[in-house]
Amino acid sequence: MPETHTLTLMLRTVQATRYVLPLREGGSLPAIVEADDQGLYVVKFRGAGQGALALVAELVAGEIARALGLTVPELVFIEVDPILGRNDPDAEIRYLLKASAGLNLALDYLPGSMMFDPAAGNTASAEIASMAVWFDAFVQNVDRTARNANLLLWHRKLHFIDHGAALFFHHNWPTAPAKAESLFAESQHHVLLPWATEIGAAGTKARGIITSELLQNILSFVPDAWLESEEATASERRTAYVEYLTRRLQAASIFEEEAIHAHQRLL
Ligand SMILES: Nc1ncnc2c1ncn2[C@@H]1O[C@H](COP(=O)(O)OP(=O)(O)OP(=O)(O)O)[C@@H](O)[C@H]1O
Ligand SMILES: [Mg+2]
Structure with a gap:
């Protein structure tokens, strides 16, 4: 039988509920964020340096990799309410969340990886x-x-x-x-x-x-x-x-x- 590939027919959408931690090593200021499904995600923000095109690449390349049999953490859309970062002492984070209001992309967080x-x-x-x-x-x-x-x-x-x-x-x-x-x-x-x-x-x-x-x-x-x-x-x-x-x-x-x-x- 030829190998067939069944694609996840849609990406889930979750709501961000808490900004947990910035991932300092990431050049695009990704962060660990908690969502309304009790999951922890690594969020790639639309308001970061390369803008929405970096999210397009993350999604398109990530799903091609998955189709090829490479393991990629689950990708989801995540709704960000800028209120999340309102009280953050870091001005860069407040600015990033404000610029990323609405839909962003996130990967399932792999704890201990x-x-x-x-x-x-x-x-x-x-x-x-x-x-x-x-x-x-x-x-x-x-x-x-x-x-x-x-x-x-x-x-x-x-x-x-x-x-x-x-x-x-x-x-x-x-x-x-x-x-x-x-x-x-x-x-x-x-x-x-x-x-x-x-x-x-x-x-x-x-x-x-x-x-x-x-x-x-x-x-x-x-x-x-x-x-x-x-x-x-x-x-x-x-x-x-x-x-x-x-x-x-x-x-x-x-x-x-x-x-x-x-x-x-x-x-
Ligand atoms: N799904 C995940 N689970 C656990 N840790 C993660 C996950 N995604 C990213 N990280 C951690 O966060 C770091 C930054 O993430 P990522 O490489 O995606 O961001 P980036 O801004 O594109 O980084 P850079 O440009 O520095 O390579 C990773 O090097 C890794 O240590
Ligand atoms: Mg990286």
């Missing part, structure tokens, strides 16, 4: 490492280096986080088409490259999973307000993302071979 660290002896399976290298080259995610792995070990399993810098073409749409068929030199610095002995097989598997239906389905989750601009409507943008990613998939052998060579150079 640790960052993957090869220097501490952490290792990965060939299957996961190979798919991770392929996926990060596909979505052009540079944030998976030994210095900043964005991979959490939790219950002995690898969890993929922080895709906000992926899909960087969306910061400059006029130059996007050229980037769809480009190499991805950053593969050589991928933290899981040493274990990625099956990149070709990962690519074959990925080609069977990433269909235009999957991409359309994922883009349909993204709120209009995060996509629309003076240049394009939300619907035009959804089509443009699907077209871009379809072109990149068609040209995947370019970055796939490059990643295989980068792995061979390590030996």
Whole structure:
């Protein structure tokens, strides 16, 4: 039987009830927030530096990773009431919450998780490492280096986080088409490259999973307000993302071979 993928048909929406703690190491000022379902989440705020596009990348790349079989913490929409931060002594946090009123994106918080660290002896399976290298080259995610792995070990399993810098073409749409068929030199610095002995097989598997239906389905989750601009409507943008990613998939052998060579150079 061919492998089929059933996608979560929608993302849940929760209400933020308490700002618990800023995650100081995060450049985009993410924070641990409690919600009305008694869950703790790591919130990626719309009002932070890169704005809504970082949330689009987090959602789209995160759900593609999940479809490819990589474990990503559950993603939810979270409604933020700026009243939450009204009494925070930190002006930066008050400002961030005010600028993020309304819908934001959050990941399930993994308590007690640790960052993957090869220097501490952490290792990965060939299957996961190979798919991770392929996926990060596909979505052009540079944030998976030994210095900043964005991979959490939790219950002995690898969890993929922080895709906000992926899909960087969306910061400059006029130059996007050229980037769809480009190499991805950053593969050589991928933290899981040493274990990625099956990149070709990962690519074959990925080609069977990433269909235009999957991409359309994922883009349909993204709120209009995060996509629309003076240049394009939300619907035009959804089509443009699907077209871009379809072109990149068609040209995947370019970055796939490059990643295989980068792995061979390590030996
Ligand atoms: N779901 C989670 N569960 C537990 N801890 C998390 C989770 N998500 C993020 N963290 C912690 O918060 C830190 C910052 O999160 P993240 O990397 O997503 O933010 P960022 O602002 O994009 O960071 P940076 O730009 O510094 O890489 C992570 O390095 C990790 O230690
Ligand atoms: Mg990070």
